[in-house]
Amino acid sequence: MIVDVNLGSRSYAIVVESGALGSLGARLRALGVGARTALVSDGAVMRLYGKTVAAGLEAAGFAVTPVEVPEGEAAKRLDVAELCWDALLAAGLDRSSTVLALGGGAVGDLAGFVAATYMRGTNFVQLPTTVLAQVDASIGGKTAIDHPRAKNLIGAFHQPRLVLCDPATTLTLSRREFSSGLAEIVKHGIVLDAEYFAEVERDAAALLGRDLPVLERVIGGSCRLKASVVERDEHEAELRAVLNYGHTVGHALEAATGYTRFVHGEAVALGIAAEARLARRLGLASEETVARQERLLEAVGLPVRADAVDVEAVLAAIARDKKARDGRVPFVLAPRIGAFRLVYDVSADDIRAVLGALRAGRG
Numbered sequence: 077m078i079v080d081v082n083l084g085s086r087s088y089a090i091v092v093e094s095g096a097l098g099s100l101g102a103r104l105r106a107l108g109v110g111a112r113t114a115l116v117s118d119g120a121v122m123r124l125y126g127k128t129v130a131a132g133l134e135a136a137g138f139a140v141t142p143v144e145v146p147e148g149e150a151a152k153r154l155d156v157a158e159l160c161w162d163a164l165l166a167a168g169l170d171r172s173s174t175v176l177a178l179g180g181g182a183v184g185d186l187a188g189f190v191a192a193t194y195m196r197g198t199n200f201v202q203l204p205t206t207v208l209a210q211v212d213a214s215i216g217g218k219t220a221i222d223h224p225r226a227k228n229l230i231g232a233f234h235q236p237r238l239v240l241c242d243p244a245t246t247l248t249l250s251r252r253e254f255s256s257g258l259a260e261i262v263k264h265g266i267v268l269d270a271e272y273f274a275e276v277e278r279d280a281a282a283l284l285g286r287d288l289p290v291l292e293r294v295i296g297g298s299c300r301l302k303a304s305v306v307e308r309d310e311h312e313a314e315l316r317a318v319l320n321y322g323h324t325v326g327h328a329l330e331a332a333t334g335y336t337r338f339v340h341g342e343a344v345a346l347g348i349a350a351e352a353r354l355a356r357r358l359g360l361a362s363e364e365t366v367a368r369q370e371r372l373l374e375a376v377g378l379p380v381r382a383d384a385v386d387v388e389a390v391l392a393a394i395a396r397d398k399k400a401r402d403g404r405v406p407f408v409l410a411p412r413i414g415a416f417r418l419v420y421d422v423s424a425d426d427i428r429a430v431l432g433a434l435r436a437g438r439g
């Protein structure tokens with residue numbers, strides 16, 4: 077499946093296909109970019125897929141400089157970006173060259189930031205290898221490194237020239253990392269497309285079993301939904317906020333537990349459960365709408381209840397949300413499957429009540 081992202085002169089294609097990595101050389105040639113490339117990846121992903129990617133590029137006539145960065149969030153640091161700039165310079169990359177990100181969202185965010193800043197911007201190609209990166213992080217041009225005081229604080233919008241999603245790469249993910257990415261897929265269905273949500277409900281078991289044709293279809297569908305939001309709001313003015321569904325509470329849960337207890341998708345699943353209950357509590361959604369969201373999250377291996385949640389710590393983290401405007405944190409709520417509404421002025425007591433209900437066996 078090919079999903080076009082229409083952004084005028086910054087338009088690009090998202091290719092979703094098992095084995096897509098094998099077509100990289102030809103697709104890059106078709107873009108007419110220069111002969112030099114830098115392949116940014118972490119050690120684990122480089123060992124799994126680096127050779128295939130580099131060989132394909134070289135066979136198509138490209139020079140490849142591998143740049144290995146730390147795994148996970150440790151890659152999104154200024155000193156790592158600096159090492160990348162040094163490597164690009166040493167290999168003689170210029171503005172016609174291409175930086176390729178092979179890996180999860182962390183590698184993509186860092187490599188995108190490097191591509192956005194090196195010589196004021198070089199070509200950038202995303203080769204996402206986690207579910208989260210395929211359906212979310214690789215699309216939309218948000219690049220970032222972390223600041224000691226907050227994640228993703230330093231960055232730029234820099235759209236890729238091409239996104240190549242190979243669902244077969246997700247077969248080597250741990251069960252936990254795999255399910256984590258499915259939270260974004262469920263999120264897309266809930267707030268953007270009831271038909272897609274029903275499709276994921278129907279295919280949940282095959283999806284969790286990593287059936288490749290189903291993975292390809294579901295990942296492709298999710299890319300299409302994210303792309304449509306990016307097309308309508310490239311620089312996150314308003315509509316793109318819809319993608320924060322489950323994330324106001326989810327991010328706060330991650331922050332309040334020091335980013336160690338939950339992987340991102342687990343925190344988002346709990347965030348969705350809490351925000352679904354918030355919509356119910358405010359009289360916007362039915363009990364069945366809440367139950368369907370929780371059933372699907374559980375069916376794809378994600379939690380909807382958690383013991384020992386420190387409600388006050390999570391509430392404090394919500395108040396520090398960087399999306400807050402004049403002290404008010406907007407919540408994206410789902411009045412029904414396939415729809416959303418931005419709600420301001422949610423009281424601390426309502427948030428407390430739904431966080432309390434996350435504790436196992438209650439609510």
Ligand SMILES: NC(=O)c1ccc[n+]([C@@H]2O[C@H](COP(=O)([O-])OP(=O)(O)OC[C@H]3O[C@@H](n4cnc5c(N)ncnc54)[C@H](O)[C@@H]3O)[C@@H](O)[C@H]2O)c1
Pocket residue numbers: 118120121124147148149152179180181182183185205206207208209212213214215216217218219227228245246247248249250253340
């Ligand atoms: N730019 C955006 O719009 C955007 C959106 C969402 C998230 N993000 C960012 O994405 C990051 C999270 O991304 P993530 O969830 O992909 O995690 P990640 O990038 O931290 O990768 C997680 C781990 O998976 C391993 N891995 C990657 N692909 C693998 C594969 N195919 N097989 C085996 N192991 C593999 C990596 O080595 C790493 O250890 C965060 O930094 C977040 O801020 C960015």
Ligand SMILES: [Zn+2]
Pocket residue numbers: 260323340344
């Ligand atoms: Zn997310």
